[in-house]
Amino acid sequence: MTLLADPEVRSEVPEPRNPSTTRRLFGLLVPYRGKLVIIGLLAVVTIGLNLLGPILLGRATDLIFTGLVSRGLPAGATEEQVLAQLRAEGKDTLANVISTVDFVPGQGVDFDTLGKLLLLILGLYVIGSMSMLMQGRVVNTIVQHAVFKLREEIDAKLTRLPLAYFDRNPRGEILSRVSNDVDNLQRTVQLSIGQMLTSVISVFGVLAIMLVISVQLAVLVLICVPIALVLAAWISKRAMPKFAEQWQSTGALNAHVEEMYSGHALITAFGRQEQAAREFAARNDTMYRSSFSAQAISGLIGPATRFITDLNYVLVAVVGALRVASGSVSIGDVQAFIQYSGMFSRPIIDVANFSGQLQSGIASAERVFELLDEPEQSPAPARPATVSPVRGHVEFSRVSFRYTPDKPLIDDLSLSAAPGRLVAIVGPTGAGKTTLGNLLLRFYELDGGRILLDGTDITTLTREELRSAIGLVSQDTWLFEGTIAENIAYGRPGATRNEVIEAAKAMCVDRFVRSLPDGYDTVLDEEHGGLSAGERQLITLARAFLAQPAILLLDEATSSIDTRTEVLIQQAMTSLRAGRTSFVIAHRLSTIRGADLIVVMDQGAVVERGTHEELMAARGFYARLYSA
Incomplete structure (x- = not known):
């Protein structure tokens, strides 16, 4: 937001930089x-x-x-005779004017x-x-x-x-x-x-x-x-x-x-x-x-x-x-x-x-x-690698990244997530938690290091194949204009109505959708049909549930949901995570106590890692966060 910007707006615009714009x-x-x-x-x-x-x-x-x-000229006379007579009478101008056209005297x-x-x-x-x-x-x-x-x-x-x-x-x-x-x-x-x-x-x-x-x-x-x-x-x-x-x-x-x-x-x-x-x-x-x-x-x-x-x-x-x-x-x-x-x-x-x-x-x-002419994201490799089936082993190897050249964010970070494990990433705001998810999805390119999926560098895969293996639910809910059923089905094209409803039931969406006059056919407009932030987030969770991805990436996915519903969601997510690698980014530390691995980040670096019990026993950064 720019609400605190100086209300005096100045703009200095040079002449067009590209002289070939007209030709183009x-x-x-x-x-x-x-x-x-x-x-x-x-x-x-x-x-x-x-x-x-x-x-x-x-x-x-x-x-x-x-x-x-x-x-008005005498009939029978020739043009020459008429002109000569006019000049003899001193009417030279009239003679000059009519001499430029053909005429027949008397006609x-x-x-x-x-x-x-x-x-x-x-x-x-x-x-x-x-x-x-x-x-x-x-x-x-x-x-x-x-x-x-x-x-x-x-x-x-x-x-x-x-x-x-x-x-x-x-x-x-x-x-x-x-x-x-x-x-x-x-x-x-x-x-x-x-x-x-x-x-x-x-x-x-x-x-x-x-x-x-x-x-x-x-x-x-x-x-x-x-x-x-x-x-x-x-x-x-x-x-x-x-x-x-x-x-x-x-x-x-x-x-x-x-x-x-x-x-x-x-x-x-x-x-x-x-x-x-x-x-x-x-x-x-x-x-x-x-x-x-x-x-x-x-x-x-x-x-x-x-x-x-x-x-x-x-x-x-x-x-x-x-x-x-x-x-x-x-x-x-x-x-x-x-x-x-x-x-x-x-x-x-x-x-x-x-x-x-x-x-x-x-x-x-x-x-x-x-x-x-803006620089595009790096093109897909000429001969892309494939990972099939995707087991879900993710490894960050000496990863470095910065949004701006003069402000380092992540430097020499290494992290490994075994298939089917739940990895929680915690830390203060600005520590780089969400950035890790963006790097895994290749929304941004690394400045150094590699990210491996089942031992394959993700830069050798097409973005489509990489992202099709990852289900993302972010803290910013995104719903398009369409019915609730269409928004859920967006997670898997071709899904049947029954599959959509089953996913909705698993993510506690069915209970409030049934109360709507049009049910699953309720059209969401720009104001999202009067749904609360928590209800919108449940729909995005149902979308991810329906997609059944090999890797789940949950970035504060339950931040807008009440505690009772979150407990039900956690139970449903337990079955969803079975056999899948899951990354959970959370500020509410009580929700990730059962994670197989908790990674604690601060200022772009991993400062601690272990289970909840191990980190609490260490009485370090995580213990202070949890106690706070």
């Missing part, structure tokens, strides 16, 4: 090359059809304009041709929209599959991470990476495929057409593009660290909320609600400030680039009007060019606006990839 992010799409090609083809079709629209609309404008102008608007042209434009836009719809569907399919596989990869990674990783990282922080960061990453990839690919194709297509219409106007447009891009890149560079800080603070806030929720009873009991609220407010304020800064900085990109493109639009309109007046281009061409100018600027604005999301997505991607 979009590398998620590499397996879908074929569909990416389809997306590219659909984008070409969509943009190609949309690019034809302004040209045809320009032709429609020219038809209307020439029809209106030619209707009005050709509505038949105009109608066909408008229908063609409508058809092109309809087909383009359908192509865009198909493109969006394929994009969504690719992204969902890619993120689905990424989540599977993360889930598999979490199973391969050593327990030490979960010790040093709050659960809320890990959950934030798996949920919030992956969702943000997904949005980024989806927008990237949909926008960036379309924008690139659109920019080059529009540029080609603008160069055909007017090189001079196209050059004018191109002058403004580098200015907008440089401005967007400059702003994006300053937004990136803020997005990294935003998602880090999001993880820290989620970790705090998860901790406060799980420890609500403790917070209430000690009256720390106000302090917890202050810490939440501080973390929330940190997240607010980082999010506000990130969005405020990235939000400048859109207005800045839009100002440049709007200025460019005005210049094109003014210069285009002058070129129409000089007879260099037609009114329809200038209309089309203005549309193309907007189409050319729009992708740049979209990409600029999207850059904020891109920076946010890259920050989330780095957090996700950081998780995927």
